[in-house]
Amino acid sequence: MENILLTQVMGSLLGFLGVLFGAFGAHYLKGKLSESQLQAFDTGVRYQLLHAVLLLVLSFNLSFTSDLESYIVKAFLIGILLFSFSIYGLVLSEAFGKKWRFLGPITPLGGLLLLAGWALLGYHFIANFF
Structure with missing residues (x-):
């Protein structure tokens, strides 16, 4: 029950922040960032929103009775945070003077965790099919 609630809360929070960051990028940052910086920022937003929805879908479809299901959610959650938020930090720090x-x-570590989450989800489906 706790894992389901945590997944739902984090999916909702990351979805909310994704919309907020998307609006921030489209309106406030539009005149402050180069085209490539805006594209990178948008990539972070898109991946965040896509995976936030995925977390919500998983929270309603997984039983969280196995460690594998918890690993799937953790891989996605940590992957989102590392991937998208590092992009935000890189773009904003570069735009405002000192690139971190x-x-x-x-x-790329965040990207690898997102890939691991998808791979684990596929394995979960195959393992439960047979």
Whole structure:
């Protein structure tokens, strides 16, 4: 029950923040960022929103009775935070004067966790089919 509620709350929060950041990027940052910076920021928003919806779908479809189901959600949740938020940090820090280069290696780690989440979800489906 706790895992279901946490997944629902985080999915909702990340969805809310995704819409907020999308509006922030489209309106406030539009004149302050280059086209490539806006595209990178938008990529972070799109991945965040897509995976926020996925978390909500998973919260209503997984029973959370196995460790695998918890690992799936954790991979997606940590992946979203590392991937999208490192992109936001990189873009905003560069746009406002000093690029936080230490965030550069964090983005692909987040991407790897998102891939791991999808792979674990596929494995979960196959394992439950047979």
